[in-house]
Amino acid sequence: MKSNNHVFVAISGGVDSAVAAAILLEQGHQVTGIHMKTWQDPRSEKVSPHSHAAISPAQASAQSLNIPFISLDLQEKFYQDVVQPFISKYLAGLTPNPCLFCNPQIKWGILQTYALTHGADYFATGHYARIENQDDDEVRLLRGVDKAKDQSYVLSMLTQDQLRKSLFPLGILTKDEVRDKARDLGLASVEQEESQDLCFLPQGDYREFLQRYASKPIQPGDIVDQDGKVLGQHQGLAFYTIGQRKGIRIAAEAPYYVIGKDQSKNQLEVGFCNQAVQKELLAEHPNWISGRAPRAGDVYDIMVRYRSKPVPGVLTSVTDNEFRLEFNQEIRGITPGQVAVLYRQDECLGGGIIKMAH
RNA sequence: UGGGGCAUGGUGCAACGGCAGCACAGCGGACUUUGAAUCCGUUGAUCCAGGUUCGAAUCCUGGUGCCCCGG
Numbered sequence: 001m002k003s004n005n006h007v008f009v010a011i012s013g014g015v016d017s018a019v020a021a022a023i024l025l026e027q028g029h030q031v032t033g034i035h036m037k038t039w040q041d042p043r044s045e046k047v048s049p050h051s052h053a054a055i056s057p058a059q060a061s062a063q064s065l066n067i068p069f070i071s072l073d074l075q076e077k078f079y080q081d082v083v084q085p086f087i088s089k090y091l092a093g094l095t096p097n098p099c100l101f102c103n104p105q106i107k108w109g110i111l112q113t114y115a116l117t118h119g120a121d122y123f124a125t126g127h128y129a130r131i132e133n134q135d136d137d138e139v140r141l142l143r144g145v146d147k148a149k150d151q152s153y154v155l156s157m158l159t160q161d162q163l164r165k166s167l168f169p170l171g172i173l174t175k176d177e178v179r180d181k182a183r184d185l186g187l188a189s190v191e192q193e194e195s196q197d198l199c200f201l202p203q204g205d206y207r208e209f210l211q212r213y214a215s216k217p218i219q220p221g222d223i224v225d226q227d228g229k230v231l232g233q234h235q236g237l238a239f240y241t242i243g244q245r246k247g248i249r250i251a252a253e254a255p256y257y258v259i260g261k262d263q264s265k266n267q268l269e270v271g272f273c274n275q276a277v278q279k280e281l282l283a284e285h286p287n288w289i290s291g292r293a294p295r296a297g298d299v300y301d302i303m304v305r306y307r308s309k310p311v312p313g314v315l316t317s318v319t320d321n322e323f324r325l326e327f328n329q330e331i332r333g334i335t336p337g338q339v340a341v342l343y344r345q346d347e348c349l350g351g352g353i354i355k356m357a358h
Numbered sequence: 359u360g361g362g363g364c365a366u367g368g369u370g371c372a373a374c375g376g377c378a379g380c381a382c383a384g385c386g387g388a389c390u391u392u393g394a395a396u397c398c399g400u401u402g403a404u405c406c407a408g409g410u411u412c413g414a415a416u417c418c419u420g421g422u423g424c425c426c427c428g429g
Contacts, residue, residue, distance in 0.1 A: 012391095086392085097392040127391095154391065199391065206393070241393045251369035251383040257395090306392065333394065 006030040007167060008115035009124045010107060011069070013057025016126030016170060018187050019178045021065050023169040024124060032120070033062035033069045036111050039079040040200050041209060064187055070118075074110060081105050083200055087213050090206075093263045094337030095241040097306065098198065099154045104287075108162040122167045127151045129348070130171035131163055139163050141289050141348040146174040152348040153306050156341040157287045207239045214238070221266035223250065226259070226275060234268040237261045242357075243276060243333025257332070277330035283340045283352035284322045293318045294342055294349050301343040302327070304334050304354065310343055323352060 009021040011033040024031045035058040055063070062069035082102045089096040112123040128144030129152040141163055144150040158166075170178055201209055211218060218236030225231055232250045234240060240247070244258040248270055257276035260269035281304070286293065294300065296318045301310035302325055313325040325340060334340075334357035341351035 014391095090393090095393050099391050102391085151391080197390075197392075244394055245396095246394085249368095249383065251381090253370070253382070255382065305394070307390065308395080335393080338392080338394095 004028060004030070005121035006032070006119055007122045007124050008032045008034045008070075008111075008118075008120040009067075010111055010126070011035045011058045011061050012126070013059075013061055014126070015182045015187065016128075016178060018061040018065065018126075019182050019185070020124055020126040020169040021061070021067060022181065022185050022187070024167070025065065025067070027169075031065075031067045032115075033058070033065070033067050034111055034115055035059070035062075035069065035071045036074045036078075036106065037071060038106075038199060039075040039083055040202065043212060061187070070114075072111065072114060074106060077110065078102070078106055078200070087210060089337055090210055090238045091214055091218075093237055093261050095335045096337045097154075097339060099306075100157050100339050103154055104157045104159070104162065108158055108166075112162060112165065116165060122165055124167035124169060126170055127155060127168050128170050128173075128175075129155055129168050130346075131166060131168060137164075138290065142171070143343070143346045143348065144168075144171045149175045152343075153303055153339075153341050156289070156339065156348050156351045158289065159287070160289060160291050163289065207235075210238050211236075219266055221268065223248065223268045223270055226269065226271050231256075231270065237263065237266060237268060240268055242335040273332065277332050278334045278357040279327050279330055281325050281334050281340060281357040282322060282355045283325070284355045286318070286321075286323055286350065286352035288350040289348065290350075293320075293323070294344070296323075300325075300349065301345075303341045303343070303351075304331065305338050308333075315342065322355070 007024050007029045009017060009024060009031055011017045011021065012035070021031055021033060035056070056071070058071070059069055082098050082105070085101065086096055086098045107125070108123070115123045128146055128149040130142040130144060132140045132142055134140060139160065141152055141155060141158070143152045155163075173181075198206060218238050220233055220235055221237065222230045223232040223234050232248075234248075240258050240261065242258055242260070245255050248256045248258070248268075250256055250270070252272075254272050256270040257273055258268060259271045259276045261267075262269065288294065294315055296315050299312050299314050302313040303310050311327055311329060311331055313327045316324045316326050318324075325342075334354060336354050336356060338354050339351050340354050342349040
């Protein structure tokens with residue numbers, strides 16, 4: 001890559017995106033900050049701590065870097081494409097991961113498209129991941145060097161075209177190095193760590209949010225064990241996820257974990273940790289970053305949720321619409337709605353939405 | 359209306375007559391661009407009334423409640 005490109009950097013107001021922009025400047029690129037205003041729960045009791053500031057943290061970042069700043073209002077689009085599906089999937093008993101859909105549809109779908117049609121050669125973000133250019137003009141998505149911060153998982157639904165025009169300046173750095181760099185550069189907001197949960201829920205209580213946005217009231221029901229014995233009451237199936245331990249409120253000789261949801265009976269099934277494991281999964285709507293499905297029969301490292309430890313698994317079958325994985329060890333918390341992502345060493349190959357596991 | 363057993367945090371269990379502990383649940387924190395998991399920390403109890411003893415969850419008496427056996 002030549003060092004005089006025009007790069008649009010997605011600026012959030014946090015440390016990572018600011019350092020990413022600074023690095024691009026150091027590399028000699030022409031840099032523009034681009035920010036998207038996303039939908040936030042207006043009924044939230046507390047408001048985002050920055051909402052009263054004269055300028056947004058994102059704009060402040062751009063200012064301190066002395067780069068042009070563009071802000072797009074994507075509230076409606078974000079609500080329709082991310083928040084609505086989030087709500088309806090939860091009510092249907094799934095556990096969605098909105099970030100994996102925001103990225104291809106909003107952040108790359110709209111922000112990157114805007115950038116590329118407004119003079120950008122590349123679109124950069126502060127993700128901890130790497131892009132490797134192949135000889136044949138194909139790119140590969142690799143884990144970030146900082147394994148503890150690697151975010152390739154949330155980028156697994158991106159396409160070859162989207163990645164080819166992307167840059168991840170932080171991919172070769174550790175979080176500590178990024179923090180040091182931010183300090184050296186005198187960037188504001190270094191000290192205040194901005195890790196939030198769901199970006200559209202400033203204080204992060206998704207249960208209360210669902211309660212308010214559900215089209216019909218979320219009904220309590222029975223908590224049962226594997227034999228169907230009633231152990232207690234749950235507050236509503238949407239408030240629990242497979243593998244969950246906290247919040248079941250039943251004392252026993254060992255912790256209970258959620259092992260299933262029966263929508264028709266409105267029952268939450270729980271069991272002890274040795275019962276809360278699975279060895280196979282079926283995923284649908286696959287996205288393969290290379291554009292080609294990985295070879296069936298091979299073993300890959302699989303992540304079944306964000307920041308989970310990769311476990312080896314065999315890709316037993318793969319079609320255009322779905323694929324199956326089989327693990328040689330029992331793993332906990334394979335959850336419909338989450339995304340199973342395949343890796344070959346450091347390379348993120350892509351993945352699909354978990355439909356069922358057993 | 360005979361016999362036996364039990365009674366300790368919210369739950370299930372420990373504690374030779376000598377500082378009432380553990381697990382689970384709960385609460386708090388760390389971690390975190392999903393929900394989780396995980397890790398760390400933490401609140402909280404001797405059924406009641408007497409008695410023996412320097413000292414009682416522990417021994418004795420009575421009461422109350424529960425369980426089992428016989429019926």
